[in-house]
Amino acid sequence: MKYFATISALALCLSSAAPALAQSDHVPPGTKLAANQTFTYWLQDDLKTLDPDLSTSKDGNDVLQQMFDGLYQQDDHGNLVPAMAKSFEVSDDKLTYTFHLRDENWSNGDPVTAQDFVYAWRRLADPKTASEYAWYIELMQVKNAHDVIQGDKPVTDLGVKALDDHTLQVTLETPIPYFRQMLVLSSTFPVPEKVVEKYGSDWTKPENMVSNGAYTLKSWKIGESIEMTKNDKYWDAANTTLTDLKFIPIQDLNQALTRYQAGELDFVQTPAGQYPRLKKEYPDQAHAPPRSCVYAYRFNVGPNGPEALKDVKVRQALSYAINRNVIIDKILKGGQKPAYSWTHWATAGFKAPNIAYADWTDKERTDKAKELLKEAGYGPDHPLKLRIMYNTSSDHKKIAIAVQQFWKQIGVDATLENFEWKVYLDKLNTQHDFDVARTAWCADYNEASTYLDVNTSWSDQNSGQWKNAEYDKLMKDSKTAADPEADYTKAEQILAQDMPLAPIYAYSLPMLLNAHIKGYPFDNVQLNWYAKNMYRTAQ
Structure with missing residues (x-):
């Protein structure tokens, strides 16, 4: 699922609450719970919708799975x-x-x-x-x-x-x-x-909304917060310990970190480059588990895209020129891995195919990029002009600036375009008004097709409008194959050759989580979490 990137409640630690605690099967015996069972969670952006049939984002899924079963x-x-x-x-x-x-x-x-x-x-x-x-x-x-x-x-x-x-x-x-x-x-x-x-x-307005999950919507203040409270009518309410959840959208990760350190948040993603320091300062709060998402730059090869990007040599050059190791080691520093194939390395049953340029040195990739761009008619004396679009985030901006510099070395003059989340989504998926767009994909389920189906010609998420008949056939054939891995391998090889997008890195989730919040599923590669299985211990 798109774009990404995780939990609060009333509780009971006095003797009068003991019967309820005994029924909570996810709380170990003898655990002393905090009186305040609230979990406050950071969101990168406010949600576009709370309607399950209209939601498209990972953050949206995280929120909705608290309210719905x-x-x-x-x-x-x-x-x-x-x-x-x-x-x-x-x-x-x-x-x-x-x-x-x-x-x-x-x-x-x-x-x-x-x-x-x-x-x-x-x-x-x-x-x-x-x-x-x-x-x-x-x-x-x-x-x-x-x-x-x-x-x-x-x-x-x-x-x-x-x-x-x-x-x-x-x-x-x-x-x-x-x-x-x-x-x-x-x-x-x-x-x-x-x-x-x-x-x-209007059914998703707090005064109207009805849900069947462990929590119900209490309030939604656009751009400020989404609040939920425990649903006493839920079938497993007796085993739900956290009583109140609050989701706060903060686009600036540095500001979000400051608010976490002030005790206003229980969870936050760490800003790019800061995880090593924060791990030393907060060893019991800093974590970086693998997360089944891949970050990429998608090229617009549709009617609204620039003519230059319809040349496969240009797309290959742009991908080769991105120094993934610099982005991972110098900018992000949070356990991410460079990506040369589209499917996340930790996906169940997935074996990354042999992608030739993955084994080249950074210099070899840059030299090949210059050669291809020259063959396409571009270079320092005739620069290719492109726009890089990204949604508001200090991390996205840092990566975009780095890519801008990588591309400048091969003869590309890139300008940066930053838009708020809703505007960005509209330009990306509705208007297709971009040249190159930051994008990412998080697995909807733990199998390679969740990534590869995104690039089919019929996919609503194929915002660059790339079409490849052989690729489409492979993905259709994979649905009936006894073992689809061969189809998946060929599909990844087509992506690496035709380059409708440039994979950049496979996610981890470098985070800070309040040490008193227990039950977060670090071993779930999709990081699907359910507040009903979590709890807050006493200070």
Whole structure:
């Protein structure tokens, strides 16, 4: 899922609270809890939406999975655990899944039914919704999803139906072994049909919003904070210790760090270059676990892009000239790894293919970049002029300045364009108004196709509008392959050759986490966290 980048509540440490603590199965016996069970979490940007069918970002998913239960969640190691789906059966041909739902209520007391899933999935696919994540239900191989999204079939033909209030049936076009893994994403969550139909786009306002997760929306002050409180109607409320969550958007990481050090935040991503120092100063608070996201510069080869970028030699030159080691070792310094392939190295089952330029020295890459750019007709005497677009962040700016200098060495005159998050997203995905854009992708599920499908011609996230028939065929064939790894390898090799984007680094998440906040899933490579499994210990 796009762009990235994680938790607060009332608690009980007196003897009168002991019975409740005994029921909290995630809190070790004898743990002394803080009286204040609040978790305050930093966000890079305010969210564009709180509607599961419209959300597209990793931060959005982190927030929504506190308020909603889908069919599944993940444990601390990324393994599936039941949420709404207490059990399931799959047909012999692996095309029909039947999920049996637990008894659960919406926060207004209405029962959550299988029809709420049917309504949400149809709404996601419906062209009238205009969701940028409609493509995801097609990736899930849900029957007729493509035709529904294109408007060629009615939403009622989508392969999902309620057999009764507690039984959801999903029919697939093609069996895929990772189908259930895809069901942890917020795009697959149920939404309350009655509430959405009553309030329309206003259903996510705090006074109207109804959810079925461990927390309910208390307030949303745009640009300031999102606050939640424990949902006492939640089926597992007895095991939910944190009582209040607060998400605060702060674009300036240095300011965010200052507020963390002042005790205003419990979690923050460390600014570029500062992790080694902070690890020494806060050894019990500083962490840098691998995170399944990849940072890249995407080239606009569509109708709105510059003519120069339609030349593969230019795209290759731009990628080769980026000194990933300098970015990792001199700017970021937070456990990241240089990326020469698009899929994150820690993705389950993924083996990075042999990418020739990955084995070159930095000088060899720069020399080759100069040679290719000269062949394309550009150089110091005839510089290529490009715009680098990024969303507001001191880290993005530092990387953009570095890339600007790398490209200057080979004869590229790059100017920087900085936009706030919502404007940036509109320019990137709607208007396609950019030359080169900072982008990143975080895994929606732990399998290589979550990265590779992004670059297909039908992907709503293919903002550079690159098209390659062989690549598309490989990704289609991979859905029915007994072992798709060969298709994935060829797809990565096509990306490295045709270079629609330049992978720069594979993420870690250098962070500071209040030492009294326990239960964060450091061993989950997607870093999907659930506040209901976390708690705050006493000082």
